[in-house]
Amino acid sequence: NGVCLIHPEGETGQLQDTLRQVENERNKLDTLFLHMTDGVVAFSRTGEVIHFNPSAEEMLHRPIGTDTTFGELFGGLVSLERVLAVPDYLQEEQTVEERFLQLLMAPFDRDRQGGVLVVIHDVTEQRKNEEMRREFVANVSHELRTPLTNIRSYAETLVDSAGDLPPAMEKKFLGVILNESDRMTHIVQDLLTLSRLDSGRSEMNMARFDFGAAIDSVLRSIELEARRHGHELTRDYHDLPMIMGDRGRIEQVMLNVLGNAVKYTPDGGHIRVTAGTVGERVWMEVADDGIGIPKADRSRIFERFYRVDKARSRESGGTGLGLSIVKHAAQYHGAKLELKSDPGRGTAIAVNFTVPV
Ligand code: ADP
Numbered sequence: 023n024g025v026c027l028i029h030p031e032g033e034t035g036q037l038q039d040t041l042r043q044v045e046n047e048r049n050k051l052d053t054l055f056l057h058m059t060d061g062v063v064a065f066s067r068t069g070e071v072i073h074f075n076p077s078a079e080e081m082l083h084r085p086i087g088t089d090t091t092f093g094e095l096f097g098g099l100v101s102l103e104r105v106l107a108v109p110d111y112l113q114e115e116q117t118v119e120e121r122f123l124q125l126l127m128a129p130f131d132r133d134r135q136g137g138v139l140v141v142i143h144d145v146t147e148q149r150k151n152e153e154m155r156r157e158f159v160a161n162v163s164h165e166l167r168t169p170l171t172n173i174r175s176y177a178e179t180l181v182d183s184a185g186d187l188p189p190a191m192e193k194k195f196l197g198v199i200l201n202e203s204d205r206m207t208h209i210v211q212d213l214l215t216l217s218r219l220d221s222g223r224s225e226m227n228m229a230r231f232d233f234g235a236a237i238d239s240v241l242r243s244i245e246l247e248a249r250r251h252g253h254e255l256t257r258d259y260h261d262l263p264m265i266m267g268d269r270g271r272i273e274q275v276m277l278n279v280l281g282n283a284v285k286y287t288p289d290g291g292h293i294r295v296t297a298g299t300v301g302e303r304v305w306m307e308v309a310d311d312g313i314g315i316p317k318a319d320r321s322r323i324f325e326r327f328y329r330v331d332k333a334r335s336r337e338s339g340g341t342g343l344g345l346s347i348v349k350h351a352a353q354y355h356g357a358k359l360e361l362k363s364d365p366g367r368g369t370a371i372a373v374n375f376t377v378p379v
Contacts, residue, residue, distance in 0.1 A: 029209060061142030065092045067135060069102045083118050091140065096125065105138045121146045124144050161327045165209055165342070169202035176202075205339065212343035215274075216326070219350040226268045226354065233304050234262035236269055237297055241278040244284060252290040259297035265304055268376065269352045278344040279308045279371045285338040286369070287312030300374075307372040314365035324349040324359075348373075 057060060061078030065071055067090035079086050082095065092102045099114045111128035126141045176195045180187070185197075241257060248255045283293045287310045297306040315323060319330045327342040329335040335342060352359055356376040363369040 054291070059144075061140075063095065063140045063142070064130075064137060065102070065140070066137045067106070069138075070257070072137065078142055081118065081121070081144060094126070096140065100127065102138060106132075106136075111329055122149045133260060158326060160208075162213065165327065166206060169209075170178060171207045172202045173199050181345060205336075205341075208339065209341045209343070212341045212347060215347055216343060216350065219347070219354070227270060227364070228266060230264050230266050230269055231269045233265045233297070233306075237262075237272050237276060237295065237306060240273050240280060241295065244280050245275065248293065249283050251284060251287070254290070254292050255295070258296045259306075262297055263304065265298060265375065267355055272375070275348050275351050275357070275373055276306060276308075276347045279314060279373065281311035282344060282371075283308050283312065283362060283369070285340060286310070286334075303374055303376055305372055305374045309368065309369055309370035311326075311368040314367055314369055315361075315363040316365050320361060320363060323361075 051173045055075045057074075058075055058077055061081040062073070062075050063071060063078045063086065064073040069089055071086055071090045071092075074086045086095070091097075096114070096116075096322070099113060099116060104114055106129045108127075108129065113124050114127065116123045118127060122145050124143045124145045126143070127372040128139050128141075130136055130139050177199050180192065180195050237257070237259065239277075241255065245255065280293070287293065292311050293311045295306070295307070297304065299305075314328060319328075322328045323330065324345045326346045329340065329342045332342075349359065352373060358374045358376070360372040360374065361369070362371075
């Protein structure tokens with residue numbers, strides 16, 4: 023018995039260690055699998071489910087068991103044989119309960135028994151964003167083309183009839199050209215503002231400033247326009263606090279809301295600006311007795327280019343972007359918007375800033 027090259031205790035100890043390590047890895051993998059947001063289903067070579075995670079059941083909207091087959095789940099898209107034969111992976115798509123699912127299917131462990139692994143990825147948000155972007159580009163092109171077409175046709179008429187038109191007519195045509203190029207400038211300016219807000223590229227110029235003084239200055243800048251329409255502009259606020267925020271952006275929010283009240287109230291209307299504090303917050307409200315916003319449109323007016331009445335908005339110099347700028351800029355300050363409207367009687371929009379007072 024004297025020769026004992028192997029130490030049984032040591033050997034078993036090592037084996038146990040290795041087993042423990044394997045077990046650990048397995049647990050890690052199981053946990054990962056269980057909590058993955060992507061769905062995963064593994065099939066044997068013959069197409070039976072050997073493994074799946076809860077996300078897969080949820081995304082495919084059906085129970086999965088070991089008796090579920092590849093054919094039942096994905097047979098409508100591709101055959102198991104085809105997946106087994108691809109060199110790397112196949113990409114398929116499926117819609118389940120209005121969600122777009124992207125499926126990556128790959129054979130695994132080809133040399134041995136092997137099978138097929140399917141990873142399910144929900145791309146609904148991505149698709150929606152792409153769709154929104156496409157729609158946005160189409161809208162921008164359309165909005166810019168309209169004034170461009172007008173500019174071109176009026177300029178053409180002026181050129182073709184050089185000297186033949188009565189001076190009053192000529193002046194009118196030139197006026198249209200000026201107006202339309204102003205409109206294009208407004209659209210481009212608003213688009214730039216939005217894109218800066220979107221990309222998060224524009225820095226915030228945070229500083230302490232007098233909330234009441236900001237409202238005063240916005241009111242001053244709109245006073246003339248309001249008077250031109252015969253509106254009565256009343257203000258009801260006092261002793262407003264100093265707040266911390268980006269004054270330029272907050273004034274833009276106020277100006278756009280107030281500008282709309284002026285635009286969408288028939289001449290000789292009443293516009294009332296109130297403001298105050300609630301606890302740590304400040305708010306401002308603009309109420310008008312204008313045309314109001316129909317219920318069906320209320321949830322949409324903060325969308326880009328959404329307008330209840332295109333012709334009316336265009337006539338008053340609107341771009342359809344004002345309120346989406348308001349929404350974005352308000353978000354920057356954690357501000358909540360509140361809209362009350364009664365078609366034919368008026369609209370009130372309140373902005374509640376959660377800036378530290
Ligand atoms: P616009 O440049 O067309 O004014 P906005 O984004 O500022 O674009 O507003 C979107 C739409 O919401 C307007 O076209 C208008 O139909 C409606 N709207 C906004 N404010 C008012 C208001 N105070 N009264 C009635 N309608 C309003």
